[in-house]
Amino acid sequence: MNQHQNHKPDYEREMRRAGIRITRPRKIILQILTETEDHPDAMEIFQRASAIDSSISLSTVYRTMKLLEGMGAIHRHAFEGGRARFEQAGGEHHDHLIDLDTGDVIEFHSNRIEALQEEIARSLGYDIVHHRLELYGRKRKKG
Amino acid sequence: MNQHQNHKPDYEREMRRAGIRITRPRKIILQILTETEDHPDAMEIFQRASAIDSSISLSTVYRTMKLLEGMGAIHRHAFEGGRARFEQAGGEHHDHLIDLDTGDVIEFHSNRIEALQEEIARSLGYDIVHHRLELYGRKRKKG
DNA sequence: TTTTTAATGCAAATGATTTGCAAGAGCGTT
DNA sequence: AACGCTCTTGCAAATCATTTGCATTAAAAA
Numbered sequence: 238m239n240q241h242q243n244h245k246p247d248y249e250r251e252m253r254r255a256g257i258r259i260t261r262p263r264k265i266i267l268q269i270l271t272e273t274e275d276h277p278d279a280m281e282i283f284q285r286a287s288a289i290d291s292s293i294s295l296s297t298v299y300r301t302m303k304l305l306e307g308m309g310a311i312h313r314h315a316f317e318g319g320r321a322r323f324e325q326a327g328g329e330h331h332d333h334l335i336d337l338d339t340g341d342v343i344e345f346h347s348n349r350i351e352a353l354q355e356e357i358a359r360s361l362g363y364d365i366v367h368h369r370l371e372l373y374g375r376k377r378k379k380g
Numbered sequence: 381m382n383q384h385q386n387h388k389p390d391y392e393r394e395m396r397r398a399g400i401r402i403t404r405p406r407k408i409i410l411q412i413l414t415e416t417e418d419h420p421d422a423m424e425i426f427q428r429a430s431a432i433d434s435s436i437s438l439s440t441v442y443r444t445m446k447l448l449e450g451m452g453a454i455h456r457h458a459f460e461g462g463r464a465r466f467e468q469a470g471g472e473h474h475d476h477l478i479d480l481d482t483g484d485v486i487e488f489h490s491n492r493i494e495a496l497q498e499e500i501a502r503s504l505g506y507d508i509v510h511h512r513l514e515l516y517g518r519k520r521k522k523g
Numbered sequence: 524t525t526t527t528t529a530a531t532g533c534a535a536a537t538g539a540t541t542t543g544c545a546a547g548a549g550c551g552t553t
Numbered sequence: 554a555a556c557g558c559t560c561t562t563g564c565a566a567a568t569c570a571t572t573t574g575c576a577t578t579a580a581a582a583a
């Protein structure tokens with residue numbers, strides 16, 4: 238067996254190995270991120286966490302998000318407007334389409350776009366470290 | 381004759397028409413934006429403007445950027461890290477490649493990528509209002 | 524269970540950007 | 554050229570999201 242795709246890495250184990258303590262707030266936040274389907278911001282995570290343990294503070298949410306991001310457990314997205322939003326990592330790479338009316342985030346992926354990006358960067362003499370492709374739109378009125 | 385591409389719109393005229401006053405700070409800031417080749421942030425614009433008229437305030441820079449953005453005279457970009465950066469509008473649409481080491485911004489355009497974006501949005505039932513494609517990279521080491 | 528030291532909660536600090544307000548300056552009019 | 558109406562400005566204080574200092578609490582090592 239290997240730990241490639243197919244089942245998510247065991248972050249708790251990974252944290253223990255790195256000497257990072259598994260605390261109650263961290264467990265709760267990781268659980269929230271794992272269960273959620275959307276892309277919540279720190280305040281939303283704080284509220285969901287508060288519902289489980291009202292003693293959790295917003296600073297801890299922020300600190301934990303930074304920690305998890307550093308571990309590669311989550312991705313941080315700075316979409317337009319206000320706060321950063323998060324999603325658990327582990328899935329395939331994808332880009333985002335943001336619904337301007339609802340704030341909903343739809344994930345998509347295009348190998349052709351990725352390839353074109355590489356091609357462009359190469360032709361400009363650059364190596365891409367990472368990129369950001371976000372489409373902002375609204376639901377089509379008539380099909 | 382028409383006022384399509386080829387020469388930049390006369391924003392001062394447009395402002396007068398809209399009842400917006402042509403003030404000294406606004407003139408200076410517009411001039412800075414027009415002359416600049418890079419993508420300065422508010423603080424850089426403030427410093428360049430201060431060199432011309434030291435009485436200009438940072439708030440006025442921010443207010444003017446917002447005004448010009450509303451007029452379509454400039455574009456605001458929220459690249460990674462800190463402050464928003466601006467560029468005068470008027471050119472063709474393009475995306476950006478940001479040099480992670482220097483902060484330099486290289487503009488590029490790909491009709492194929494644009495077309496693919498449209499195609500993706502359409503297939504998801506959306507109309508794109510605007511998008512954001514940013515490549516973050518470093519200069520290729522060996523060619 | 525005692526110790527060691529990282530993690531937490533709270534409040535205060537940051538950094539970018541915005542805003543309230545009194546003073547100042549465009550510009551259409553006289 | 555001076556007048557007056559308001560839009561603009563500069564300054565300081567306010568916001569907003571996020572970070573940080575510090576005394577206290579709590580993992581996990583002994």
